[in-house]
Amino acid sequence: MTPNRDFYTGLIATAFFAFVLFVLIPIYVKVPSFIPGFAPPPDMWPRVITVVGLVMGILAILFAIPKMRAAANDRVMSIGATMHRNRKLIVRFAGVLLGFATFTYAMPEIGFVPATILLLAYLFLMTGNYSRKIWMIGLTIVFPILLYLVFTEVTHTPFPEGHLFSALAADFVTLI
Amino acid sequence: MWNELLYAFEAVATLPNFIAMAAGIWGGVIIGAIPGMTGTMAVTLALPFTFYLPPVTSILLLVALYKGSTYGGSISAILIKTPGTASAACTVLDGYPLAQQGKGGKALNMALVSSCIGDFISNISLFFLAMPLAMFALRVGPPEYFMLMAFSLTIVASISGRSLVLGIISACLGLLLATVGEDIYGSFRFAVTEDMKSGLGVVPVLIGLFALPELIKMIVFRPEDNNAAMKLGDNRLTMAEFRGSVKSILRGSVIGVILGAIPGIGPSTAAFFSYSEARRTSKNGDKFGEGELEGVAASESANNGCCGATMIPLLALGVPGDVITGVMLGAFMIHGLTPGPLLFQNNIGEVYSLFIGILFSSVFLFVAGKLTAGAFAKISRIPQTLLLPCILVLCVFGIYSIGASPFDVSVLLVMGIVGFVMMILNIPAAPFLIAFILGPMFEDNMRRSLAISRGDLGVFFHSWISWAFFALTVLFIALTIRREWQKWREKSRNTAQSA
Incomplete structure (x- = not known):
């Protein structure tokens, strides 16, 4: 090789x-x-x-x-045979690319925290090891929220709220 | 000088600095103890947080992380036969057999004591060697700096991978990426999008290149978790055992200092060199590899002996000797400090504070190791499937918090993918990183030299210093080519014999 x-x-x-x-x-x-x-x-x-x-x-x-x-x-x-033999690995790599691209696109749309929660869930799924499901579910929800709280409190970073939720919230306010 | 040292002592001996050092040492040990997590990752992950700290506290935090991770690598090396960092690979040879014999605690104690001694000697050498070197460097102008950087890049490129050609390709990629954005005369280069006009941030590139590929590798290849740790067992290190290893510890420390001060060599080479010297000269040489405490001492004193010494070329010349000092160079620049001879003129207070703080960190390392060695043993069992995805999310938050820029997050993710592809193609990442950080200075010195000489390339060969660096570069390339040729011939001969 x-x-x-x-x-x-x-x-x-x-x-x-x-x-x-x-x-x-x-x-x-x-x-x-x-x-x-x-x-x-x-x-x-x-x-x-x-x-x-x-x-x-x-x-x-x-x-x-x-x-x-x-x-x-x-x-x-040959390169074709190599790719065929490693097709599972290539699919997983493409999955990583897709996950990153979706996150980059979704972050300004749905907001930073929901996007990171989804990204973390996706990455846990992609690891293929589900022996610690409870930990995975807990971390997926708690970890990004914890980081959000730490960063907003300590560094006062304005994380994007997301166009989608901002628009929905505005509609909701108008409706009320 | 003594007054300045006293002021520096007062400036360092504050609670925030002590907290930063303690956090750095413990954080470094934890990260170093986890297989797959390296000291480079520890330092790069902390980089976004240093934006909010004073310069000296930031650098002390990063140095403490470096030292902690170098020691932490020995924990998993001894207890689960998996070196947490590359520099601890040599510690496995005797550390793991000792753990199998029920002497894991003894091996950890020896690793800690020899690490602290190596570290202390290294710090003292930094204290005494950096300033004379910086005074000499004041005589160096742009052409000499250009040659010095070419020399440093050649060394890093040839040592970090298995091929000089791939190392130079990596350095070229780093240099090219550093040209993105506005140049010194206001022209834009490779500004494909509006965000790229201000160039690529050092931090997202560094973190992307060193923290993310491990996660992608884990997702793509899905290795099995097999981190069953040995019990610590007999914990005490007797005076006789210590005395039996003193020679190796001192020799290892000196080897660490010498090899650490040369750009590109670093702690892994120092550890193996020290180990082989100890094995050659020890009366127990034939027991090395079967669980000899002296082997652990030789390896650990040398790899920690590099920690302070790698700062010598960084502080005195502004040239990082390895990836971690490359990251530290980035941290210095973030805080408006430019390592090099002028640092000793313009920021001597910060330099002395750093020296004093680094000495303190050796004490912190000893205390941290003594208090929590048992707990650290459990850390090496944290499954990577849980840890690495969380690290990515931490990186994303950290990077976004620096400039509130989604572009930086994109750069982070793209560099993670680039780092993974480089890993697959066997292209070493270290030359890329150092070239990316040195790139602007490298180009600036070249363009200033040519502007001074009105375009005459002979300016690079006007002084003996330039000639010396040029000769060293050529010599190093020749030696590397010879080494590769010999390896190739030996391999061909073996193939012919087996056929």
């Missing part, structure tokens, strides 16, 4: 640095028309870094090829 992994790491690094160098820097690093003195332009440093990163990515690929060749006698798996 390791020679394969080194190869893919090199490939991903090369692709990433090439993308930054040829696509992101020309678009997102603006060079001003006037630079005081003899100071280097703002895109110089990112370009230096990405070129070094690109060269290292290519070196990682080149170093991995002989290792893969040596390992070929035993077993080298």
Whole structure:
């Protein structure tokens, strides 16, 4: 597995640095028309870094090829076969991504505390170990509320209440 | 100087500072004792809280966490054969066999005593070495600083992972991420969204990269909880046993100080080096690995011996030697203090307070360990399935409380995913973090050097200091390549023989 992994790491690094160098820097690093003195332009440093990163990515690929060749006698798996074999792990990882994305989207909508309660419940479910159900349920409810109280009292942080609940509360007040 | 030290003593000897140190030591020991939780996590998790504390109290809290977690790692290493931190891996070798023989308490006591002695010697060395080094560093200009940072990054990149190439890739990712936002001349770089114009916060990046990947790893791979701890058993450490290990403790402490002061090496290497030296020179060398107290002493004195010493390059040069001091550099900057030679000119009061406070923390470590060793043994059994999700929620609250910014929370979560992907791809995270923190200074020194020299690259080779760092960088790269080549040849030879 390791020679394969080194190869893919090199490939991903090369692709990433090439993308930054040829696509992101020309678009997102603006060079001003006037630079005081003899100071280097703002895109110089990112370009230096990405070129070094690109060269290292290519070196990682080149170093991995002989290792893969040596390992070929035993077993080298294609990326498709590797993904198929690890499909459960990939699904779980996608689940984590989905959970984080939903939390980020839901936080301003339903409020900080309800969103963290849901996130904690989701993470407990994702651990796959339900031998301590009571603890999990208790912590899911108590822990975020406790943290909310501590942070609002100690640091006076204004946590988002959520558009949804604010709107519902406003409607309720209007109704009354 | 003595007057200033006296003022510093008065400034440190306050109840809030003592509470911070005690909380740091106990918190660090608890976190260090839990397998999978590291000292880096302890320090990064505390970072958001330091926003609300005075600078010296904040740094003392972080230093106490570092020391506590380094000692705490030995508890799970001895009692459940799982080092709480990487630097305690060596303690397993003799600590666990001792626990199996019913001498777990004895091993814990030896770990505590040798940790405290190593820690104390390390603090004294910080006291005497940091200032002369800082005075020397005053002669260093932007080109020399640029070379020094290149040298530090090369060392960190080559030591933290199994490959120099992957280490440099990691450092490049960190440097690139540090360029997001406004540069020194007011140009915006990679400001894809409005929030990104002010750059990425150090704290969400740090916490995301070091605290979250463990949770994602647990969810994806779902390892089994198997943390049945040994009983403490015989608890007393006799004077004869202590005397038998004194040489190893002192040698380990000195090794810890020397290796800790060199950026990038850190406590794990120091512990293994000290252990092997103790094994080589001890009359009981053949019993090492079967439950020898001297082995525990050698390993623990060295890893705690690094704690104060890693602060030497940080305070004197502004260069963090490892991830934890990298986080501390972030904490210094949050409070408007810039580590480096000027810190000793502009904030000498804070520096002395820090020195005095760090000495106090050694005493706190001893008292905390003595009072609560038995209770700590139970901590190592807290199941990760309950702990890690709660830590994520704590991180989310902590990060949001810093700037009331949902963007920071998003950065935290995204960096957690990036950290996990890096873990899967075997890309070490330490060079990324140190490069991210050093990035702005690295670039600033490069651009200032080029501006001074009107674009002449020769400015980087005008002084002997630059040449010295350049030569060290080249030497280090050459040695790393040689090491990797030898490893590769040995592996090829073994493969050919087995075929």
